[in-house]
Amino acid sequence: xxxxxxxxxxxxxxxxxxxxxxxxxxxxxxxxxxxxxxxxxxxxxxxxxxxxxxxxxxxxxxxxxxxxxxxxxxxxxxxxxxxxxxxxxxxxxxxxxxxxxxxxxxxxxxxxxxxxxxxxxxxxxxxxxxxxxxxxxxxxxxxxxxxxxxxxxxxxxxxxxxxxxxxxxxxxxxxxxxxxxxxxxxxxxxxxxxxxxxxxxxxxxxxxxxxxxxxxxxxxxxxxxxxxxxxxxxxxxxxxxxxxxxxxxxxxxxxxxxxxxxxxxxxxxxxxxxxxxxxxxxxxxxxxxxxxxxxxxxxxxxxxxxxxxxxxxxxxxxxxxxxxxxxxxxxxxxxxxxxxxxxxxxxxxxxxxxxxx
Amino acid sequence: xxxxxxxxxxxxxxxxxxxxxxxxxxxxxxxxxxxxxxxxxxxxxxxxxxxxxxxxxxxxxxxxxxxxxxxxxxxxxxxxxxxxxxxxxxxxxxxxxxxxxxxxxxxxxxxxxxxxxxxxxxxxxxxxxxxxxxxxxxxxxxxxxxxxxxxxxxxxxxxxxxxxxxxxxxxxxxxxxxxxxxxxxxxxxxxxxxxxxxxxxxxxxxxxxxxxxxxxxxxxxxxxxxxxxxxxxxxxxxxxxxxxxxxxxxxxxxxxxxxxxxxxxxxxxxxxxxxxxxxxxxxxxxxxxxxxxxxxxxxxxxxxxxxxxxxxxxxxxxxxxxxxxxxxxxxxxxxxxxxxxxxxxxxxxxxxxxxxxxxxxxxxxxxxxxxxxxxxxxxxxxxxxxxxxxxxxxxxxxxxxxxxxxxxxxxxxxxxxxxxxxxxxxxxxxxxxxxxxxxxxxxxxxxxxxxxxxxxxxxxxxxxxxxxxxxxxxxxxxxxxxxxxxxxxxxxxxxxxxxxxxxx
Numbered sequence: 001x002x003x004x005x006x007x008x009x010x011x012x013x014x015x016x017x018x019x020x021x022x023x024x025x026x027x028x029x030x031x032x033x034x035x036x037x038x039x040x041x042x043x044x045x046x047x048x049x050x051x052x053x054x055x056x057x058x059x060x061x062x063x064x065x066x067x068x069x070x071x072x073x074x075x076x077x078x079x080x081x082x083x084x085x086x087x088x089x090x091x092x093x094x095x096x097x098x099x100x101x102x103x104x105x106x107x108x109x110x111x112x113x114x115x116x117x118x119x120x121x122x123x124x125x126x127x128x129x130x131x132x133x134x135x136x137x138x139x140x141x142x143x144x145x146x147x148x149x150x151x152x153x154x155x156x157x158x159x160x161x162x163x164x165x166x167x168x169x170x171x172x173x174x175x176x177x178x179x180x181x182x183x184x185x186x187x188x189x190x191x192x193x194x195x196x197x198x199x200x201x202x203x204x205x206x207x208x209x210x211x212x213x214x215x216x217x218x219x220x221x222x223x224x225x226x227x228x229x230x231x232x233x234x235x236x237x238x239x240x241x242x243x244x245x246x247x248x249x250x251x252x253x254x255x256x257x258x259x260x261x262x263x264x265x266x267x268x269x270x271x272x273x274x275x276x277x278x279x280x281x282x283x284x285x286x287x288x289x290x291x292x293x294x295x296x297x298x299x300x301x302x303x304x305x306x307x308x309x310x311x312x313x314x315x316x317x318x319x320x321x322x323x324x325x326x327x328x329x330x331x332x333x334x335x336x337x338x339x340x341x342x343x344x345x346x347x348x349x350x351x352x353x354x355x356x357x
Numbered sequence: 358x359x360x361x362x363x364x365x366x367x368x369x370x371x372x373x374x375x376x377x378x379x380x381x382x383x384x385x386x387x388x389x390x391x392x393x394x395x396x397x398x399x400x401x402x403x404x405x406x407x408x409x410x411x412x413x414x415x416x417x418x419x420x421x422x423x424x425x426x427x428x429x430x431x432x433x434x435x436x437x438x439x440x441x442x443x444x445x446x447x448x449x450x451x452x453x454x455x456x457x458x459x460x461x462x463x464x465x466x467x468x469x470x471x472x473x474x475x476x477x478x479x480x481x482x483x484x485x486x487x488x489x490x491x492x493x494x495x496x497x498x499x500x501x502x503x504x505x506x507x508x509x510x511x512x513x514x515x516x517x518x519x520x521x522x523x524x525x526x527x528x529x530x531x532x533x534x535x536x537x538x539x540x541x542x543x544x545x546x547x548x549x550x551x552x553x554x555x556x557x558x559x560x561x562x563x564x565x566x567x568x569x570x571x572x573x574x575x576x577x578x579x580x581x582x583x584x585x586x587x588x589x590x591x592x593x594x595x596x597x598x599x600x601x602x603x604x605x606x607x608x609x610x611x612x613x614x615x616x617x618x619x620x621x622x623x624x625x626x627x628x629x630x631x632x633x634x635x636x637x638x639x640x641x642x643x644x645x646x647x648x649x650x651x652x653x654x655x656x657x658x659x660x661x662x663x664x665x666x667x668x669x670x671x672x673x674x675x676x677x678x679x680x681x682x683x684x685x686x687x688x689x690x691x692x693x694x695x696x697x698x699x700x701x702x703x704x705x706x707x708x709x710x711x712x713x714x715x716x717x718x719x720x721x722x723x724x725x726x727x728x729x730x731x732x733x734x735x736x737x738x739x740x741x742x743x744x745x746x747x748x749x750x751x752x753x754x755x756x757x758x759x760x761x762x763x764x765x766x767x768x769x770x771x772x773x774x775x776x777x778x779x780x781x782x783x784x785x786x787x788x789x790x791x792x793x794x795x796x797x798x799x800x801x802x803x804x805x806x807x808x809x810x811x812x813x814x815x816x817x818x819x820x821x822x823x824x825x826x827x828x829x830x831x832x833x834x835x836x837x838x839x840x841x842x843x844x845x846x847x848x849x850x851x852x853x854x855x856x857x858x859x860x861x
Binding site (some may be wrong): 213217218219222223225226228229230232233234235236237238239240292296297349 | 703723727755
């Protein structure tokens with residue numbers, strides 16, 4: 001076995017102009033870290049215009065806004081890495097909001113009387129509901145071979161509709177709970193702070209850390225990338241592709257539910273149209289962070305950065321008094337620009353790889 | 358300069374970044390001749406063809422067409438001057454019909470605006486007939502086997518009024534019958550004074566059709582000779598710089614127990630069974646070849662063994678144990694591993710590094726408390742790279758940066774890590790250069806010596822005869838003949854592969 005023909009030593013790269021190569025490498029580094037570069041530029045730009053921007057209180061407020069979108073986007077990133085898409089996360093967030101809000105406000109009506117659960121259990125139920133909806137998405141995509149775009153577009157409507165049915169379109173206005181029911185404290189996750197930093201931001205950090213470990217340090221993470229990179233090769237490597245796909249939709253659903261609960265806690269009330277269109281911001285954050293919609297390429301850290309760029313950009317534009325219409329224009333342009341630079345990076349990368357091959 | 362020299366590249370060089378892919382090459386293509394280009398992958402043939410067909414510009418040197426210096430700015434420009442090219446990788450639209458593919462980008466018009474579908478169909482049928490294919494022009498190209506797709510690609514070039522036709526390995530996916538058809542077509546073209554430039558790895562094939570042979574090595578032109586003054590040995594020596602006898606290594610290890618025992622396996626198909634009542638065995642230390650034409654059911658056979666296709670009847674035993682569960686995981690666990698025919702489509706995850714590709718099937722074993730052990734990953738992959746002598750820029754490099762032969766070894770490394778007892782190799786040497794072919798052959802013999810059973814599919818007569826201890830021939834889903842290394846001949850293989858029934 002070990003006696004294979006010995007490969008001749010690779011020829012020295014003939015007279016490579018070192019300047020060009022170094023320049024290309026520097027450009028590549030800049031492109032790889034472009035989300036960070038954009039973020040720094042944004043912060044510098046807005047703090048030059050408005051002294052308010054770079055204050056501690058504003059930074060904390062903006063980061064709190066970022067947290068919800070980042071959690072949604074992290075979940076969606078898992079799905080996109082496998083080559084799928086999840087359009088239903090906004091609706092799942094809304095559904096989780098109404099399920100948990102209803103449990104806190106009206107309780108669960110059982111034959112023996114109305115039951116109230118503690119906040120921790122309510123949050124858990126909300127997340128499980130999100131995960132189950134995600135599992136349905138996953139089954140539609142795998143067992144029934146529905147294109148992810150269609151399956152989750154359908155779920156976008158269904159989940160939103162169910163959220164509205166939960167209260168007949170109404171609102172659960174008071175989620176504070178009472179001592180007798182033993183369900184106080186829902187405000188902790190969306191309103192309170194720990195060590196001067198909002199709890200929601202801590203939760204985002206925890207979710208991001210867990211997602212980074214899963215994507216980079218576990219066999220499951222490797223399989224997620226493999227399924228998105230080349231599904232047929234993944235099948236032949238013995239990877240249970242359907243399981244991986246169902247799992248990423250479950251992760252996405254659970255993340256969406258968590259984000260919906262944070263938002264509900266922050267608002268102090270559960271509205272059936274909570275987080276409407278948030279799926280678009282989440283997908284935008286993933287794409288901005290370098291996740292390829294074709295699958296197989298992208299990082300959690302990139303997605304979190306993408307969420308920061310979107311959040312800091314939107315809030316900055318509000319702070320300096322740009323109209324909402326222009327905000328929309330700027331956001332859209334930034335997203336498209338991000339994809340253009342992503343492609344430039346891919347070209348440069350493969351160019352460099354060929355030269356060093 | 359004589360008028361026989363149609364297309365001349367004079368002193369042409371091409372650099373990509375710092376690497377010189379082509380070094381001061383002077384190449385001549387003669388009018389009405391088949392000019393064969395050979396050389397290992399990366400020797401510069403493809404680069405020269407890209408320059409001659411206008412898709413790349415030379416860094417130095419000039420192109421002469423009929424003695425006049427020309428600048429071929431784009432493939433369209435080259436086409437306008439009568440230079441056409443058929444690429445190795447198919448550039449067809451699988452979602453369109455044969456006729457639509459043949460006329461893609463130059464649709465026949467009626468009333469200037471509308472596509473003249475009827476006329477396109479009629480002319481497509483003509484071209485197909487010329488290629489010996491009785492196909493409905495409305496058939497979707499995606500529904501054709503890959504060999505016929507290649508012929509559609511060739512048909513597309515034939516429709517143009519070509520003076521110089523460049524063919525980059527057009528036969529790599531063709532069965533020997535389809536190759537015969539293609540060579541007839543090339544003969545016709547030659548008679549019509551069309552100049553053919555033909556790139557190939559298949560020594561036994563191009564010797565039949567070529568008039569001139571030009572050998573490339575390491576970006577330079579090392580030999581240019583009239584075909585009649587060369588022999589196979591000479592060509593291989595020029596290509597690899599060493600003797601051809603060392604090219605294929607025959608397995609000499611003694612055979613042991615039956616590792617794979619397949620009985621009466623049938624895979625149903627839309628019209629007839631894709632695999633029809635096939636029984637076979639592979640023993641430890643044995644290299645078994647499966648020869649056959651395109652569509653004979655060879656790929657379907659190994660895919661079924663691997664759990665990628667469902668069998669309607671039949672039994673598969675590995676090491677004597679019946680394996681009723683036909684999933685990829687179950688078959689991997691049983692000890693089978695498949696190296697697929699189409700590396701790009703079924704083998705590699707192009708977005709991943711060399712290391713991650715090698716470890717893909719066995720990544721679950723390299724964990725501690727659920728987390729991957731980076732050091733173990735690195736060591737495991739590095740060990741396989743050394744064992745198979747994979748040439749690469751680094752374990753972290755993307756797998757697409759490797760040459761075809763090395764990519765094949767990456768897929769093989771992944772299969773070996775699953776600790777199989779029987780390796781199924783589907784066209785393991787397709788699309789890789791002669792040197793790498795020899796290495797793969799050596800590896801197969803070494804694997805057999807190490808006690809593996811090896812079942813490999815091949816469409817190359819010389820290869821299957823040189824490498825296999827036993828050869829099974831498949832035709833229309835059935836095994837029609839079986840030979841041993843002692844009694845196998847090219848004629849017998851060809852006859853059996855074209856046979857309808859089982860031969861005595």
